[in-house]
Amino acid sequence: MARSEKIMNAEGFATLALSFPGTEQVPHFDRVGFRVAGKRMFATYLERDHTCNIFLSVSEQKSFCSLDSKNIYPVPNKWGEKGATTFVLKNLPEEIVSEALRTAYNETRVKR
Numbered sequence: 001m002a003r004s005e006k007i008m009n010a011e012g013f014a015t016l017a018l019s020f021p022g023t024e025q026v027p028h029f030d031r032v033g034f035r036v037a038g039k040r041m042f043a044t045y046l047e048r049d050h051t052c053n054i055f056l057s058v059s060e061q062k063s064f065c066s067l068d069s070k071n072i073y074p075v076p077n078k079w080g081e082k083g084a085t086t087f088v089l090k091n092l093p094e095e096i097v098s099e100a101l102r103t104a105y106n107e108t109r110v111k112r
Helices: 012-019 056-066 096-111
Strands: 023-028 032-035 041-046 051-055 073-074 086-087
Touching: 012 023, 012 041, 012 096, 023 041, 023 056, 023 086, 051 056, 051 096, 056 073, 056 086, 056 096, 086 096
Parallel strands: none
Antiparallel strands: 023 032, 032 041, 041 051, 051 086, 073 086
């Protein structure tokens, strides 16, 4: 990662996730969840380790993981097999996280 790339902090992540039309922030176990109102979650944030899980399609997950498999990887459970992907925010440029959020948000909007 080039030093000039901006790293996303907790506030920036929430601000970006909530910037999409019709998005709301909700509690989700030990995480903060972000969903399209009336639809499913498209991302969660865990302050404890400054990671987020973004819910992508399996093919999108493969694409994002190929960018940096150390800091972008499938959630290690059944959700990960369905596209849930962990992003280690402190090690990733904002542009990658932003694009993943946009992708998940758009996918959530069109489902059902």
